[in-house]
Amino acid sequence: MSRIPTPATIADAPEKSRPLLEAVAKQMGSVPNLFRLVSTSPHALEGYLGMSGALGKGALPAATRERIAIAIAEVNGCDYCLSAHAYLGKTFAKLDDAEITANRNGASNDPKADAAVRFAANVARLRGHVSDADLSTVRAAGYTDAQVIEIVQHVALNTWTNYVNEVFKTVVDFPVVGARKAA
Secondary structure (H helix, E strand, C coil): CCCCCCCCCHHHCCHHHHHHHHHHHHHHCCCCHHHHHHCCCHHHHHHHHHHHHHHHCCCCCHHHHHHHHHHHHHHHCCHHHHHHHHHHHHHCCCCCHHHHHHHHCCCCCCHHHHHHHHHHHHHHHCCCCCCHHHHHHHHHCCCCHHHHHHHHHHHHHHHHHHHHHHHHCCCCCCCCCCCCCCC
């Protein structure tokens, strides 16, 4: 059970959040609990959707974004995000079970994506204090400086959703995947 009330419907959300939630419903076909919970603060919801939307137009492929989200959810021990991104990764990014397992381990079976996921997991585990070698490795895999910035921003955005879900104990509304103990 969530630690704060989650609006049950779009109509139950604060008035300023309703158009944002309607846009989520149009895009996703439903409004997952995370979005309804965050809608308690229309400004937080606007910020989340703004950053997420901007990154969705970025240079990283959708599958790599999902891989990073899975890795960060595992690092932070967030069942909600791990469940959501495992579902989204399978359903929309067409990641298979072996790939999701690799992502949970902070890696990927795809050589280029592996560099991004490993770098992202290191950023999360080391709280940004990565080495010159870490940065060189992700660049050597073909990522530009702009893409590396996007990787770091994905880590930050996913960490934020992980923290929101853990602080407020958002009820998981995806097929449940349990995270291992947080790093």
